[in-house]
Amino acid sequence: MRYELYYWPGIQGRGEFVRLALEEAGAGYVDVAREPGRTGGGVAALMDLLDSDSLDHPPFAPPFLKAGRRIIGQTANILLFLGARHRLAPASEAGRLWTHQLQLTVADLVDETHDTHHPIASSLYYEDQKREARDRAGHFLKSRAPKYLGYFERVLAQNPSGERYLVGARLSYADLSLFQTVAGLGYAYPGAMRSAGRRYRKVTALHDRVAERPPIAAYLASPRRIAFNEMGIFRHYPELDR
Numbered sequence: 317m318r319y320e321l322y323y324w325p326g327i328q329g330r331g332e333f334v335r336l337a338l339e340e341a342g343a344g345y346v347d348v349a350r351e352p353g354r355t356g357g358g359v360a361a362l363m364d365l366l367d368s369d370s371l372d373h374p375p376f377a378p379p380f381l382k383a384g385r386r387i388i389g390q391t392a393n394i395l396l397f398l399g400a401r402h403r404l405a406p407a408s409e410a411g412r413l414w415t416h417q418l419q420l421t422v423a424d425l426v427d428e429t430h431d432t433h434h435p436i437a438s439s440l441y442y443e444d445q446k447r448e449a450r451d452r453a454g455h456f457l458k459s460r461a462p463k464y465l466g467y468f469e470r471v472l473a474q475n476p477s478g479e480r481y482l483v484g485a486r487l488s489y490a491d492l493s494l495f496q497t498v499a500g501l502g503y504a505y506p507g508a509m510r511s512a513g514r515r516y517r518k519v520t521a522l523h524d525r526v527a528e529r530p531p532i533a534a535y536l537a538s539p540r541r542i543a544f545n546e547m548g549i550f551r552h553y554p555e556l557d558r
């Protein structure tokens with residue numbers, strides 16, 4: 317079965333967390349909105365599903381994943397589904413819940429990162445909320461980002477199976493998501509993150525290990541990986557990187 321991923325073209329965004337899981341699993345998928353030439357492709361196909369009145373389980377926002385007849389929305393929920401199908405999470409209930417908990421914490425960090433450049437409203441331009449963004453980014457870099465990264469550092473240190481992975485002794489989708497978040501923070505805030513390698517050694521080592529995994533390294537080097545840019549969640553505005 318070929319999965320269909322529905323996400324905005326041109327940005328990594330939250331769709332990237334799903335792409336990384338699909339790539340690591342070697343799963344076949346179509347990135348629907350990025351294939352406008354394909355029948356049933358392009359942003360129109362995404363909008364058709366978002367606006368549809370005939371779905372039993374309509375998604376609120378991208379990303380959403382079509383798996384056969386099923387349509388699954390919410391990034392953490394999609395990963396919960398893929399994790400079980402592709403051994404990207406433990407099989408036990410306790411292990412699945414723990415992985416999901418970590419993913420939800422990553423999602424909180426991603427939301428807070430987004431709000432550094434859009435503290436007032438997503439519907440406004442960054443240029444219309446620059447002053448508030450400066451304040452928000454200042455607080456984020458001083459206290460919130462260190463709190464999250466320190467938490468993940470502690471999770472790695474306290475993993476009874478060792479510090480290579482967040483959950484047990486195998487890679488999970490939570491590791492892939494932490495990789496993406498650390499990469500994004502490094503892009504957006506290179507100045508503030510300069511000392512992160514020293515302060516969060518285990519998190520940084522995890523990031524580097526994930527980047528070197530053959531399926532992930534191949535993906536990162538491929539045209540499927542969209543470059544970070546100032547339309548996505550992780551944006552580099554030098555004036556915010558203090």
Ligand SMILES: N[C@@H](CCC(=O)N[C@@H](CS)C(=O)NCC(=O)O)C(=O)O
Nearest residue numbers: 329330377378379389390391392423
């Ligand atoms: N909690 C959702 C958030 C989804 C979300 O915010 N999607 C963005 C793109 S990354 C979007 O298009 N939102 C439209 C909206 O909220 O109206 C998730 O993690 O998937």
